[in-house]
Every structure is written in structure tokens, then in C-alpha cells.
Amino acid sequence: xxxxxxxxxxxxxxxxxxxxxxxxxxxxxxxxxxxxxxxxxxxxxxxxxxxxxxxxxxxxxxxxxxxxxxxxxxxxxxxxxxxxxxxxxxxxxxxxxxxxxxxxxxxxxxxxxxxxxxxxxxxxxxxxxxxxxxxxxxxxxxxxxxxxxxxxxxxxxxxxxxxxxxxxxxxxxxxxxxxxxxxxxxxxxxxxxxxxxxxxxxxxxxxxxxxxxxxxxxxxxxxxxxxxxxxxxxxxxxxxxxxxxxxxxxxxxxxxxxxxxxxxxxx
Numbered sequence: 001x002x003x004x005x006x007x008x009x010x011x012x013x014x015x016x017x018x019x020x021x022x023x024x025x026x027x028x029x030x031x032x033x034x035x036x037x038x039x040x041x042x043x044x045x046x047x048x049x050x051x052x053x054x055x056x057x058x059x060x061x062x063x064x065x066x067x068x069x070x071x072x073x074x075x076x077x078x079x080x081x082x083x084x085x086x087x088x089x090x091x092x093x094x095x096x097x098x099x100x101x102x103x104x105x106x107x108x109x110x111x112x113x114x115x116x117x118x119x120x121x122x123x124x125x126x127x128x129x130x131x132x133x134x135x136x137x138x139x140x141x142x143x144x145x146x147x148x149x150x151x152x153x154x155x156x157x158x159x160x161x162x163x164x165x166x167x168x169x170x171x172x173x174x175x176x177x178x179x180x181x182x183x184x185x186x187x188x189x190x191x192x193x194x195x196x197x198x199x200x201x202x203x204x205x206x207x208x209x210x211x212x213x214x215x216x217x218x219x220x221x222x223x224x225x226x227x228x229x230x231x232x233x234x235x236x237x238x239x240x241x242x243x244x245x246x247x248x249x250x251x252x253x254x255x256x257x258x259x260x261x262x263x264x265x266x267x
Contacts, residue, residue, distance in 0.1 A: 051078065051146045051147020051148070052147055052148055052150055052154075052156070052158050053071075053078060053146075053147060053148070053149050053150065054149075054150055054151075055100065055149070055151065058071060058073065058078065058099060058100060058101075058149055059099050059100065060099075061098065061099055062098050062099025062100075063085075063088065063089050063090050063095060063098050063099065064090060067099075069082050070082045070084075070085060070088050070089065070098045071098060071099065071146060072088065072097050072098050072139070072143075073100065073101040073102070073103070073119075073149050074101075074103050074106065074132065074135060074136050074139060075103050075121070075132060075133075075136055075153060075164075075167065076101065076148055076149050076151075076152060076153025076154050076164060077136065077139075077145070077147075077148060077149075077153075078145070078146040078147050078148060078149055079139045079143040079144065079145055079146060080143055080144040080145075080146050081097075081098065081139075081143050083143065084142075084143065093111065094111060096111050096112065096113065096114050097111070100114055100118075100119070101118070101119035101149055101152070102114055102118040102119065103118070103119060103121050103132060104117070104118045104119070104120060104121050104123075104124065105118050106131070106132050106135045107121075107124055107128045107131060107132060119152055120152070120192060121167065122163070122166075122167075122190055122191040122192060123190065125208065126170045126171070126173055126174035126177070126188060126208065127174050127178075129167060129170050129171050129174065130171050130174040130175060130178075133171050152164075152193050153167075161193055161199070162193065162198060162199040162259055163191055163192070163193030163199050166188075166191050166199070166231065166232065169231050170188055173188075185233075185241075186208075186217075186220075186222070186233035186234060186235055186244070187203075187207055187208025187213070187217075187233065187234050188207060188208040188232065188233060188234070189201040189202060189203055189207055189208075189219045189232035189233060189234055190202050190203065190204060190207045191232065197258055198258055198259055199258070199259045200256055200257070200258050201219040201232040201247070201256065201257050201258075201259070202219055202255055202256035202257075203216050203217045203218065203219055203234035203255070204216060207234055208234065215236050215237075216234070216255075217234035217235050217236045217237070218234070218235055218237065218246075218252075218253065218254070218255065219232050219233075219234065219247065219250070219254075219255075219256065219257050220232065220233055220234075220235045220244040220245060220246060220247075221244065221245055221246070221247050222243065222244055232247075232257075247259060
């Protein structure tokens with residue numbers, strides 16, 4: 001009797017479970033491990049025991065002569081890949097990944113020369129972001145976790161930024177769409193994060209899934225989202241769906257909107 005009653009809800013339960021599991025994979029902090037093959041000084045530790053790195057500090061782990069070791073970053077999380085030196089050491093196939101955040105290259109396949117824009121994953125589709133999460137799971141299981149890179153994904157206290165929270169939401173949404181075999185009503189906004197301005201959301205004719213759709217739309221906050229952060233979708237002109245609304249402090253016709261972390265926390 002109970003099984004029969006729950007049967008219509010099985011698919012919905014599975015969808016929620018899949019989305020939640022992907023969210024946890026990306027948002028959790030793997031347990032720190034003892035150093036293996038590289039030194040880890042006390043100065044790398046925050047008061048809480050969580051390693052927090054600046055870009056400059058991380059650059060000291062690029063594997064070149066005199067460096068402290070081999071540290072790789074994916075979505076703001078730092079891993080010690082010294083045990084994989086045959087892959088990540090100087091001159092090896094994946095040496096470009098160490099000493100900085102090159103997360104986007106896990107999808108683009110550009111391993112030749114590092115450029116700062118490789119840290120920005122917002123131009124990727126939701127499905128591509130989901131693929132990066134799978135790569136993160138690989139590093140969680142294979143290499144020692146060393147902490148977080150401050151900046152795009154995490155603030156000076158190691159807390160996730162608005163940029164990171166939006167990435168989490170997009171990954172969870174991609175998992176839900178895949179399980180349901182459906183596509184979300186509105187495409188996701190583009191997003192970039194800067195410490196001085198916070199998160200900027202804007203739309204383009206390819207935002208969301210990377211496919212040309214013939215219209216741009218305006219950035220709107222999606223009210224029905226349960227994410228801990230402003231989920232931005234691109235809404236075509238004239239759409240009157242009450243589930244979407246302009247961001248606070250952003251003009252209705254504005255093509256881009258700024259949301260600072262402190263503004264979000266006060267809402």
C-alpha cells in the first residue's frame with residue numbers, strides 16, 4: 001500500500017537526490033591530508049586549520065625550480081598533486097594546471113599556456129559545469145586537499161562568493177534537467193566576480209547553454225529557486241512571469257546587474 005502510494009513520486013525523489021548529491025560534491029570541503037611529496041608550512045594554515053591561499057602564494061607551488069611543490073586548483077579548491085608529478089611536473093602534459101586556477105581548461109582542452117581567463121567558468125554551459133564537478137570528484141578521491149584559493153570562488157574567510165553559489169545552482173539545475181529529460185524555462189545569465197564590485201550578471205544570445213537563440217533578454221532573479229544566492233536567468237522582453245523579478249538596485253531595462261556579497265547577506 002505504501003509503495004503504491006509513493007510510486008508516482010519516485011522519479012521526483014530521484015531527481016532531487018541527484019541534484020543534491022552534485023551540490024554536496026561541489027560545496028563540501030574534502031578532509032585535509034598529510035603532505036606527501038611536498039612541503040606544507042604552518043603559514044599556509046588559517047586559524048581554523050583551513051588552508052587559504054592568495055594568487056601569489058599559490059604561484060609558489062608551480063613545480064618550477066625552487067618552488068614549494070605542485071598545487072592544482074579546480075573551482076577554487078586546492079589539491080597537492082605532487083604524487084602525480086609525472087603528469088603535472090615541469091614539461092609534462094598537464095603542467096599548465098599547477099600554480100593557478102585553470103578550471104575552464106578541463107572543458108576547453110587548452111593545456112598549452114595559462115591565461116587568467118582560464119579561471120572563469122561562467123561562460124561554460126550548465127552541462128559543462130557539471131562535467132567539471134566530476135573532475136573535482138576525481139581530485140577529492142586521488143590527491144590531498146590543501147584548502148581554498150581566495151578571490152573568485154571564496155572570500156578572505158574561506159566562505160563561498162556569490163559567483164561560486166551561482167555555479168553550484170547551475171550544476172544542480174543541470175543534474176535535475178538531465179534526470180528529468182527536460183530543459184529549464186529560462187537560460188542562465190553570464191556572471192563574473194571581482195572583489196571590488198561583487199558579482200555582475202548579464203545576458204547574451206548564447207548565455208546558458210552556449211547555443212545561439214536569437215534573443216538576448218534581461219537579467220532577472222528567479223524567485224522560485226531555493227539556492228542560497230541570487231539565481232539569475234535571462235528573460236525575453238515582454239515576459240510577465242511573476243516568478244522572475246529585477247534585482248534590487250538594478251534598473252528594469254538594465255543589461256547588467258551588480259550584486260555584492262554583503263548586499264546578498266543582508267537580504
